[in-house]
Amino acid sequence: MLGATGAVGQELLALLEERRFPVAELLPLASPRSAGQELSWQGESLTVQPVQAGCFTGVDLVLASAGGSVSRAWAPEAVAAGAVLIDNSSAFRLDPDVPLVVPEVNPEAAFRHRGVIANPNCTTILLTVALAPLAARRPIRRVVISTYQSASGAGARAMEELRQLSRTVLDGGEPVSSVLPHSLAFNLFLHNSPLEPSGYCEEELKMLHETRKIMELPDLRLSATCVRVPVLRAHSEAVNIEFSEPFPVEEARALLAVAPGVELIEDFGANRFPMPTDVTGRDPVAVGRIRQDLSEPNALELWLCGDQIRKGAALNAIQIAELLCGEDEG
Amino acid sequence: MLGATGAVGQELLALLEERRFPVAELLPLASPRSAGQELSWQGESLTVQPVQAGCFTGVDLVLASAGGSVSRAWAPEAVAAGAVLIDNSSAFRLDPDVPLVVPEVNPEAAFRHRGVIANPNCTTILLTVALAPLAARRPIRRVVISTYQSASGAGARAMEELRQLSRTVLDGGEPVSSVLPHSLAFNLFLHNSPLEPSGYCEEELKMLHETRKIMELPDLRLSATCVRVPVLRAHSEAVNIEFSEPFPVEEARALLAVAPGVELIEDFGANRFPMPTDVTGRDPVAVGRIRQDLSEPNALELWLCGDQIRKGAALNAIQIAELLCGEDEG
Numbered sequence: 001m002l003g004a005t006g007a008v009g010q011e012l013l014a015l016l017e018e019r020r021f022p023v024a025e026l027l028p029l030a031s032p033r034s035a036g037q038e039l040s041w042q043g044e045s046l047t048v049q050p051v052q053a054g055c056f057t058g059v060d061l062v063l064a065s066a067g068g069s070v071s072r073a074w075a076p077e078a079v080a081a082g083a084v085l086i087d088n089s090s091a092f093r094l095d096p097d098v099p100l101v102v103p104e105v106n107p108e109a110a111f112r113h114r115g116v117i118a119n120p121n122c123t124t125i126l127l128t129v130a131l132a133p134l135a136a137r138r139p140i141r142r143v144v145i146s147t148y149q150s151a152s153g154a155g156a157r158a159m160e161e162l163r164q165l166s167r168t169v170l171d172g173g174e175p176v177s178s179v180l181p182h183s184l185a186f187n188l189f190l191h192n193s194p195l196e197p198s199g200y201c202e203e204e205l206k207m208l209h210e211t212r213k214i215m216e217l218p219d220l221r222l223s224a225t226c227v228r229v230p231v232l233r234a235h236s237e238a239v240n241i242e243f244s245e246p247f248p249v250e251e252a253r254a255l256l257a258v259a260p261g262v263e264l265i266e267d268f269g270a271n272r273f274p275m276p277t278d279v280t281g282r283d284p285v286a287v288g289r290i291r292q293d294l295s296e297p298n299a300l301e302l303w304l305c306g307d308q309i310r311k312g313a314a315l316n317a318i319q320i321a322e323l324l325c326g327e328d329e330g
Numbered sequence: 331m332l333g334a335t336g337a338v339g340q341e342l343l344a345l346l347e348e349r350r351f352p353v354a355e356l357l358p359l360a361s362p363r364s365a366g367q368e369l370s371w372q373g374e375s376l377t378v379q380p381v382q383a384g385c386f387t388g389v390d391l392v393l394a395s396a397g398g399s400v401s402r403a404w405a406p407e408a409v410a411a412g413a414v415l416i417d418n419s420s421a422f423r424l425d426p427d428v429p430l431v432v433p434e435v436n437p438e439a440a441f442r443h444r445g446v447i448a449n450p451n452c453t454t455i456l457l458t459v460a461l462a463p464l465a466a467r468r469p470i471r472r473v474v475i476s477t478y479q480s481a482s483g484a485g486a487r488a489m490e491e492l493r494q495l496s497r498t499v500l501d502g503g504e505p506v507s508s509v510l511p512h513s514l515a516f517n518l519f520l521h522n523s524p525l526e527p528s529g530y531c532e533e534e535l536k537m538l539h540e541t542r543k544i545m546e547l548p549d550l551r552l553s554a555t556c557v558r559v560p561v562l563r564a565h566s567e568a569v570n571i572e573f574s575e576p577f578p579v580e581e582a583r584a585l586l587a588v589a590p591g592v593e594l595i596e597d598f599g600a601n602r603f604p605m606p607t608d609v610t611g612r613d614p615v616a617v618g619r620i621r622q623d624l625s626e627p628n629a630l631e632l633w634l635c636g637d638q639i640r641k642g643a644a645l646n647a648i649q650i651a652e653l654l655c656g657e658d659e660g
Contacts, residue, residue, distance in 0.1 A: 142625050142626065143625070144474050144570050144623075144625065146476030146555070146568040148478070148518055148557065148559065162516075163500055166496055166500060166516075167497075167500055170493055170496060170497055170500075181601070182605060182607075183607070186492075186496075186560060186561055186562050186606075187561060187605055187606050187607045188478055188559060188561060188566060188605065188606060189603070189605045190603045190619055190633060192601050194601070195598050195601055198621060198622065198624060199579070199598065199619065199620070199621030199622070199631075200621060200624065201601075208624065221624075221625035221626065222624075222625055223570065223623045223624050223625040223626070223629075223631060225476070225568040225619075225631060225633065227478065227566075227568065229478065229518060229559055229560070230516060230559070230560050230561070231516050231517060231518060231560070232516050236518060236557075238476040238555040238557065240474050240553065240570075249529070268525050268529065271511070271522050271524070271525055271531075273519070273520045275512060275517055275518065275519045276516075276517050276518060277512075277513070277517045289520055289529065289555075290529070291528060291529030291530060292528065292529065293553045294528060294530065294538065294551075294552075294553055295472050295473070295474065295551035295552055295553040296472065296551065296553070299553075301529075301553060301555060303520060303555065
């Protein structure tokens with residue numbers, strides 16, 4: 001495990017235990033800065049080791065969540081040592097030799113790996129889990145998405161900053177951010193990943209390119225607006241999906257009700273649909289408010305929420321590992 | 331002033347003073363429940379009077395923000411007494427005999443009133459201020475919107491509940507809401523206005539029908555997803571606009587840069603675009619991140635923020651009153 005001390009690393013540890021993943025020996029690795037920390041896992045205390053030459057000898061599986069530069073630096077050595085590396089960073093996602101896998105969507109791709117398998121961007125994972133069962137029925141022509149992304153997507157320190165600055169505002173103070181570019185306390189802002197010449201930010205283009213790759217729809221038309229909101233760890237998405245022909249709402253609802261990884265939260269009588277608090281710390285992508293788009297006969301609108309750290313990152317990586325082991329996904 | 335003690339009423343009082351609106355005498359009216367309260371205005375203390383028969387005698391202008399049922403009950407008497415009633419509720423907005431006015435968009439409509447002028451829904455006001463300068467250049471074919479609406483849209487008590495429940499969460503407690511249907515603390519949810527058979531909620535359909543009326547585009551195709559977010563008093567909107575032909579981004583930017591009521595906040599170099607905190611307590615609708623939609627040659631994407639209580643309600647009502655008085659809008 002590479003990056004064991006981060007928010008995703010911590011969730012990976014919890015999930016390995018919770019899902020009884022077959023682990024003979026767990027080796028927590030992190031940057032030299034974090035090495036020496038003690039982690040508790042399955043009742044044992046483990047000391048975080050620094051990632052260094054030779055550390056992958058005898059390792060079968062590397063779960064990497066320490067960022068793109070660390071993955072890029074150490075993947076060749078891990079693969080040379082015979083390990084399969086499941087990488088949570090964006091380093092290899094669009095590499096044609098690296099499968100980009102959401103187990104509910106394209107499990108078969110995982111088996112075409114050459115040592116590295118990429119875990120997609122969080123918003124893309126949640127989106128494709130909901131799109132795949134619909135796309136299997138009728139071709140998708142265009143998708144327009146607005147996201148509501150939690151602080152966790154920027155890491156554990158961003159979550160802590162949101163808590164601290166919220167208290168500052170409640171106490172009448174002036175919030176000054178240092179982790180995120182602006183205070184997220186009772187505020188929100190467009191995702192601050194680097195902007196491309198198109199005017200889209202990297203996060204939005206990840207949704208475009210990764211969705212195309214995962215769904216094997218290289219010409220899919222998709223436009224996203226990614227927004228950071230003052231929620232702690234679950235992302236939400238408003239999704240407008242245009243198909244090649246009308247898609248009856250009841251049929252879409254029936255498909256999503258039984259789709260793997262999806263939980264329908266949709267009670268029109270009670271006006272009750274998915275919320276971040278419904279999925280925090282939970283596995284499914286919650287979907288609801290599926291409705292015929294009043295502005296376009298071929299389009300549906302839907303709303304979804306998913307835990308960013310869990311299905312948006314750690315859970316998806318563990319599910320990929322389970323696929324490779326032939327484990328039941330439970 | 332009818333509904334003087336609410337969040338919008340308080341802002342109306344502040345704006346009348348700030349904008350030096352010509353007021354010979356100000357009569358604060360409210361429900362019998364709120365009557366007797368003391369309000370401070372222009373250094374004077376005013377006692378809130380109960381709304382009752384005969385109370386509009388000699389009144390020229392009624393600014394109503396006490397909800398639809400109060401407006402419906404008292405508008406006929408106010409009009410019969412010779413007053414013009416500018417109504418902030420949804421009671422008369424779609425009445426063909428009542429103008430629905432955003433002064434930057436359709437000022438001429440205000441002069442066709444028969445005693446009542448309706449102030450549009452907050453999200454609609456902000457949207458139309460940004461759409462109008464673009465629609466004047468090229469016909470709009472379809473608009474897809476996702477909103478990020480602050481607690482203030484549900485009133486002063488919802489704002490206070492957000493503050494209180496945020497503190498509960500920070501202190502490790504379980505937030506239980508009583509004003510809003512769910513806790514908004516570090517959470518968000520789809521707008522809880524009543525659902526129509528279409529699966530859209532009233533708030534979303536207000537955006538459709540009110541935008542059509544204000545912009546005099548009865549066939550405009552528009553689909554909205556309205557979401558309540560844990561922000562105190564400014565709304566944001568992600569807007570996808572499809573035109574009848576391609577609309578060069580630079581041209582749209584140039585039009586919006588000089589459009590009345592719009593402030594462009596768009597620094598691609600610094601990755602700096604509108605945020606709720608930019609517009610809180612301020613007049614303009616802040617617009618930015620205008621970009622060519624990568625998924626549709628005829629579409630633009632843009633992002634906007636506006637103060638819900640101010641331009642989304644009180645300011646727009648005062649601007650309508652200023653129009654009628656022939657006042658400069660400042």
